Amino acid sequence: xxxxxxxxxxxxxxxxxxxxxxxxxxxxxxxxxxxxxxxxxxxxxxxxxxxxxxxxxxxxxxxxxxxxxxxxxxxxxxxxxxxxxxxxxxx
Amino acid sequence: xxxxxxxxxxxxxxxxxxxxxxxxxxxxxxxxxxxxxxxxxxxxxxxxxxxxxxxxxxxxxxxxxxxxxxxxxxxxxxxxxxxxxxxxxxxxxxxxxxxxxxxxxxxxxxxxxxxxxxxxxxxxxxxxxxxxxxxxxxxxxxxxxxxxxxxxxxxxxxxxxxxxxxxxxxxxxxxxxxxxxxxxxxxxxxxxxxxxxxxxxxxxxxxxxxxxxxxxxxxxxxxxxxxxxxxxxxxxxxxxxxxxxxxxxxxxxxxxxxxxxxxxxxxxxxxxxxxxxxxxxxxxxxxxxxxxxxxxxxxxxxxx
Numbered sequence: 001x002x003x004x005x006x007x008x009x010x011x012x013x014x015x016x017x018x019x020x021x022x023x024x025x026x027x028x029x030x031x032x033x034x035x036x037x038x039x040x041x042x043x044x045x046x047x048x049x050x051x052x053x054x055x056x057x058x059x060x061x062x063x064x065x066x067x068x069x070x071x072x073x074x075x076x077x078x079x080x081x082x083x084x085x086x087x088x089x090x091x
Numbered sequence: 092x093x094x095x096x097x098x099x100x101x102x103x104x105x106x107x108x109x110x111x112x113x114x115x116x117x118x119x120x121x122x123x124x125x126x127x128x129x130x131x132x133x134x135x136x137x138x139x140x141x142x143x144x145x146x147x148x149x150x151x152x153x154x155x156x157x158x159x160x161x162x163x164x165x166x167x168x169x170x171x172x173x174x175x176x177x178x179x180x181x182x183x184x185x186x187x188x189x190x191x192x193x194x195x196x197x198x199x200x201x202x203x204x205x206x207x208x209x210x211x212x213x214x215x216x217x218x219x220x221x222x223x224x225x226x227x228x229x230x231x232x233x234x235x236x237x238x239x240x241x242x243x244x245x246x247x248x249x250x251x252x253x254x255x256x257x258x259x260x261x262x263x264x265x266x267x268x269x270x271x272x273x274x275x276x277x278x279x280x281x282x283x284x285x286x287x288x289x290x291x292x293x294x295x296x297x298x299x300x301x302x303x304x305x306x307x308x309x310x311x312x313x314x315x316x317x318x319x320x321x322x323x324x325x326x327x328x329x330x331x332x333x334x335x336x337x338x339x340x341x342x343x344x345x346x347x348x349x350x351x352x353x354x355x356x357x358x359x360x361x362x363x364x365x366x367x368x369x370x371x372x373x374x375x376x377x378x379x380x381x382x383x384x385x386x387x388x389x390x391x392x393x394x395x
Contacts (some may be wrong), residue, residue: 009357011357011360011361013342013360013364014339015337015338015339015342015367016337016338016339018337018338018339018340019339020339020342020343020360020364022357022360024356024357027353027356029343029346029360031339031340031342031343
């Protein structure tokens with residue numbers, strides 16, 4: 001299960017398919033692609049597991065919810081957790 | 092009253108004694124110095140600038156003076172002090188005026204957080220402003236000087252000040268800093284441009300300053316709204332090329348060129364996104380100034 005990091009305070013802005021996000025907690029600004037940005041936006045609504053994110057994002061981006069997309073989402077979440085934007089709360 | 096209303100002797104005497112209060116855009120700088128190259132260059136390059144009212148107030152109090160050691164007997168130096176503090180190591184005396192310019196930039200960029208401040212030139216034509224951010228070696232000042240000599244109003248060569256209220260660009264019209272080959276390039280491009288004597292062997296190489304156009308100085312109270320962000324890149328022999336840049340990439344480059352973006356926190360983020368929203372963003376490669384001027388003349392306002 002994943003959620004937006006408890007300490008994060010995120011400000012988003014988007015232009016076409018690219019997003020910038022500012023995290024007040026870290027003072028860092030990040031450039032996010034569509035997949036990463038939409039993952040964070042979904043997690044802002046509520047914590048979610050990979051399967052639910054796969055369904056939501058595949059519908060949103062109108063692509064097949066296959067293993068490749070699932071792997072991309074997993075990798076994206078790990079990258080985002082390294083940046084302090086999301087966190088894994090499975091434990 | 093302008094600097095040009097003082098003769099050299101009066102200016103020199105004022106700088107040496109009570110100090111000169113110079114109005115540059117929204118700031119008043121109180122300058123004291125007995126160094127002759129400082130008074131000569133202020134007379135030459137700030138001739139059209141107003142002297143501030145002598146009511147004792149100044150945003151910045153700066154001094155340029157030789158350090159009090161024995162070194163001045165064999166290698167004269169100059170120290171910059173700000174509010175009686177000495178933020179930098181001394182430089183050779185010959186570099187006193189460039190040091191004043193760098194010191195004044197440092198005063199603004201480090202202490203004026205009522206603005207979002209970018210390391211960028213800004214010029215305006217017909218109410219619309221172009222911002223030229225300055226990654227190292229970009230040829231920003233050369234392009235800025237050329238545009239200022241071809242009808243664009245100079246707001247600033249070094250520091251773009253963005254107002255927190257409404258995102259207007261606030262003029263800080265001061266001399267344009269030219270380095271190395273760009274000094275001769277501008278001399279050739281506009282023989283009537285007034286340039287200071289070149290100073291060699293500074294940390295930036297050979298440096299000379301160009302006097303800002305009198306009309307730009309006279310309009311220092313007029314803000315402008317941003318319309319374009321152009322990332323210039325001078326490349327010898329390159330074809331003139333203007334290419335639209337995605338706004339998200341422009342945003343990330345702009346924060347690299349901001350002095351106080353991080354310090355302003357979320358406010359800085361929202362100011363920068365507002366700025367990018369208002370502007371069309373481009374990468375611009377050039378080697379020929381006449382062609383560059385023609386490209387800028389053809390810039391069309393963003394569709395908002």
